[in-house]
Amino acid sequence: MSYKEILASYKDVPGGMIEAFHAIQGQYSYLPEETIIEAARVFNLPVAKAYEVATFYSMFSVNTRGKNVIRICESAPCHVAGAADVVAALERELGIKMGESTSDGKFALELTECVGQCQATPVITVNGKVYLDVTPAKIPDILAEYK
Amino acid sequence: MVNVTIDGIKTSVPDGSTILQAAQEVGIRIPTLCAHPDQSVKANCRVCVCEVEGNRLLQAACSQPVFEGMVVKTKSPKVIEARQTILELILSNHPQDCLNCIRNGNCELQDLAKEYCIRENPFEMKTRGLPKDFSTPAIFRDPNKCVLCRRCVETCSIVQGVGALGLLNRGHNAMVVPSMGQNLADSPCVMCGQCIHACPVGAIGEVEYIDQLIAAIADPDTIVVTQMAPAVRVAVGEEVGMEIGEMPMDKLVAALRQIGFDYVLHTNFTADLTILEEGNELLKRLTTGGKLPMFTSCSPGWINFCETYYPDLLENLSTCKSPQQMFGSLVKTYWADKMNIEPKKIFSVSIMPCTAKKFEASRPEMNSSGYQDVDIVLTTRELGRLLRMSGINFDKIEPSSFDSWMGAYTGAAVIFGASGGVMEAALRTVYEVVMKEELKDVNFTVTRGIQGIKEAEVDLNGTVVKVAIANGLANARKLMDQVRAGESPYHFIEIMACPGGCIGGGGQPITKSNLKREQRIAGIYVEDEQCAIRKSHENPEVKIIYEEFLKEPLGHKSHELLHTHYHAKNKKLI
Numbered sequence: 168m169s170y171k172e173i174l175a176s177y178k179d180v181p182g183g184m185i186e187a188f189h190a191i192q193g194q195y196s197y198l199p200e201e202t203i204i205e206a207a208r209v210f211n212l213p214v215a216k217a218y219e220v221a222t223f224y225s226m227f228s229v230n231t232r233g234k235n236v237i238r239i240c241e242s243a244p245c246h247v248a249g250a251a252d253v254v255a256a257l258e259r260e261l262g263i264k265m266g267e268s269t270s271d272g273k274f275a276l277e278l279t280e281c282v283g284q285c286q287a288t289p290v291i292t293v294n295g296k297v298y299l300d301v302t303p304a305k306i307p308d309i310l311a312e313y314k
Numbered sequence: 315m316v317n318v319t320i321d322g323i324k325t326s327v328p329d330g331s332t333i334l335q336a337a338q339e340v341g342i343r344i345p346t347l348c349a350h351p352d353q354s355v356k357a358n359c360r361v362c363v364c365e366v367e368g369n370r371l372l373q374a375a376c377s378q379p380v381f382e383g384m385v386v387k388t389k390s391p392k393v394i395e396a397r398q399t400i401l402e403l404i405l406s407n408h409p410q411d412c413l414n415c416i417r418n419g420n421c422e423l424q425d426l427a428k429e430y431c432i433r434e435n436p437f438e439m440k441t442r443g444l445p446k447d448f449s450t451p452a453i454f455r456d457p458n459k460c461v462l463c464r465r466c467v468e469t470c471s472i473v474q475g476v477g478a479l480g481l482l483n484r485g486h487n488a489m490v491v492p493s494m495g496q497n498l499a500d501s502p503c504v505m506c507g508q509c510i511h512a513c514p515v516g517a518i519g520e521v522e523y524i525d526q527l528i529a530a531i532a533d534p535d536t537i538v539v540t541q542m543a544p545a546v547r548v549a550v551g552e553e554v555g556m557e558i559g560e561m562p563m564d565k566l567v568a569a570l571r572q573i574g575f576d577y578v579l580h581t582n583f584t585a586d587l588t589i590l591e592e593g594n595e596l597l598k599r600l601t602t603g604g605k606l607p608m609f610t611s612c613s614p615g616w617i618n619f620c621e622t623y624y625p626d627l628l629e630n631l632s633t634c635k636s637p638q639q640m641f642g643s644l645v646k647t648y649w650a651d652k653m654n655i656e657p658k659k660i661f662s663v664s665i666m667p668c669t670a671k672k673f674e675a676s677r678p679e680m681n682s683s684g685y686q687d688v689d690i691v692l693t694t695r696e697l698g699r700l701l702r703m704s705g706i707n708f709d710k711i712e713p714s715s716f717d718s719w720m721g722a723y724t725g726a727a728v729i730f731g732a733s734g735g736v737m738e739a740a741l742r743t744v745y746e747v748v749m750k751e752e753l754k755d756v757n758f759t760v761t762r763g764i765q766g767i768k769e770a771e772v773d774l775n776g777t778v779v780k781v782a783i784a785n786g787l788a789n790a791r792k793l794m795d796q797v798r799a800g801e802s803p804y805h806f807i808e809i810m811a812c813p814g815g816c817i818g819g820g821g822q823p824i825t826k827s828n829l830k831r832e833q834r835i836a837g838i839y840v841e842d843e844q845c846a847i848r849k850s851h852e853n854p855e856v857k858i859i860y861e862e863f864l865k866e867p868l869g870h871k872s873h874e875l876l877h878t879h880y881h882a883k884n885k886k887l888i
């Protein structure tokens with residue numbers, strides 16, 4: 168489906184803009200500018216308001232980024248459990264810094280808030296799939312799944 | 315009613331009142347920053363916290379409703395200390411730039427820092443380090459000074475129905491940004507400047523042109539000529555410690571001469587002229603089947619709005635330029651000729667209640683005199699700065715009067731400053747032109763007042779002309795949607811971008827509440843009553859310009875100098 172079709176299909180759904188943004192992001196891995204402009208038109212809101220929604224939730228990105236989005240929880244429990252070491256390992260392995268994307272467009276590295284899996288910290292997600300009790304040693308295997 | 319005790323004072327207030335409102339009832343002032351008298355509750359700054367008996371946590375007075383038997387302390391040591399810490403936290407993210415700031419001396423945050431004796435800030439200083447946005451010729455933004463109260467966002471979206479501003483991110487990364495985080499110029503901003511009034515601090519302001527004025531005054535070969543809009547006099551006194559409406563016109567003229575203007579003329583002259591042109595345009599449209607309803611065109615914020623959101627209705631706009639621009643094209647043609655002054659030596663300065671007029675003057679088509687018709691536009695606030703800078707003492711200054719040929723005006727021009735005024739002025743003239751008899755009572759009071767939408771009917775020889783008036787662009791939207799749907803019953807619609815009309819313009823002395831707008835409106839009608847002549851077509855200088863120069867309304871010369879055309883803005887980020 169094109170982003171226009173996606174947006175049109177959520178037009179009359181309550182909370183439809185957020186759902187549509189999820190669906191669009193699933194395709195493009197981020198929310199390109201024209202999708203936000205079109206969302207404003209479809210939901211009859213100013214662009215400034217649609218942009219507000221698109222930037223309010225950390226799960227959406229308005230910047231181009233790699234296809235596979237790796238998120239590391241930065242909330243306190245994960246932090247205490249050694250999230251910083253996991254971040255360092257990811258940065259080393261991918262050759263990018265937190266917040267960047269790899270030049271081949273394959274991976275993006277981002278922080279996120281608590282994802283509700285505090286029983287097995289540190290936690291990372293790749294395209295929404297959760298990995299528990301992550302250690303630096305597990306990183307190469309996790310990445311290999313997406314290469 | 316609910317019984318409450320505030321700082322030991324017992325009172326009863328209506329159900330649903332907030333602590334802030336209850337305190338106001340008994341004359342206790344609680345400090346606020348995000349609260350605004352005409353807006354929804356924001357409760358995001360926490361400056362207003364108070365102690366409520368039985369509650370361990372301090373409560374935000376602007377949002378906390380009172381309950382039966384509530385006991386509140388608004389100034390206990392605990393409260394004072396908490397407010398100080400809150401202010402220190404806000405200030406630790408705020409540039410320490412008061413000396414250079416456009417709101418120095420008129421800033422809610424500065425006042426609070428002063429009241430709460432903030433001296434050394436224990437928190438680490440960390441400002442956003444973002445560039446200022448000077449992308450438009452009228453409004454600038456300094457995102458570093460924003461305290462995130464969101465008052466501008468509400469004004470722009472709810473009052474003005476524009477929606478140029480919104481939030482980016484959330485939590486400690488949040489910021490207020492124009493559409494898609496771009497420059498203001500790329501957003502649908504219509505440059506009305508209402509967000510400036512809403513902003514408690516110096517995060518939004520008018521682009522100043524005082525330096526250009528001073529340079530022109532300093533140049534002996536330049537002849538500096540000024541025009542001044544009707545809403546300026548009624549408000550500018552507020553900038554120099556007078557009451558609303560108190561500034562005498564003859565002393566203001568004298569002050570302008572002292573500042574260094576070579577000639578002082580009045581936009582009211584071209585306001586009267588506008589009535590002749592626009593009134594005749596209306597009659598022509600009514601009799602020849604032209605596009606109706608016709609919309610007034612003197613509010614450049616409204617023109618920007620129409621060009622942005624209703625490009626399909628541009629033909630409904632009167633082709634008349636605004637009084638400012640009519641003045642601009644005449645001062646470098648007709649007036650220059652009368653005075654025997656070379657037009658290229660004229661530096662034409664307009665003093666306006668409006669920020670959008672700065673943009674209007676810079677439109678490329680506004681050069682029908684062969685030069686830029688209006689060189690710079692100053693707001694009422696900038697005039698206030700000039701008056702203070704020049705140290706003018708209004709008790710002592712000798713009165714003076716306007717210069718000739720474009721300085722005479724009638725009460726009909728004066729009321730252009732208030733919402734409904736253009737309509738009333740037009741009706742005074744159109745009535746007499748059509749009925750060929752004298753209008754006994756010139757006061758069409760139904761068109762007056764601050765309500766968002768007003769309507770009226772006049773019977774002109776059996777033709778009932780229906781008119782409507784809107785002020786504030788969210789109200790304009792309602793009338794425009796009706797027109798777009800083909801359901802508008804009106805023939806003539808007056809729209810002013812700013813709430814209350816020009817007296818509430820984006821360039822007026824900082825106007826936090828609508829109450830002030832109403833007081834200025836009253837001042838406008840007092841001035842109208844005091845005018846000997848109150849109908850535009852009876853302005854003696856207007857008669858002369860038609861006899862000697864323009865010949866007739868809507869004539870060839872008028873079309874060349876006094877009328878214009880509009881363009882769809884085709885903005886992407888609306």
Ligand code: SF4
Binds near residue numbers: 409423424515516
């Ligand atoms: S916005 Fe207010 S507090 Fe901030 S620098 Fe300007 S005057 Fe000072």
Ligand code: SF4
Binds near residue numbers: 474476507510
């Ligand atoms: S100037 Fe008017 S349109 Fe522009 S941002 Fe401010 S309130 Fe909105």
Ligand code: SF4
Binds near residue numbers: 460515517518
């Ligand atoms: S720009 Fe001014 S009005 Fe807008 S949120 Fe910031 S401080 Fe408040």
Ligand code: FES
Binds near residue numbers: 240243244245281283
């Ligand atoms: S803190 Fe990381 S998942 Fe809850």
Ligand code: FES
Binds near residue numbers: 349356362363376
């Ligand atoms: S004034 Fe009450 S929270 Fe800002």
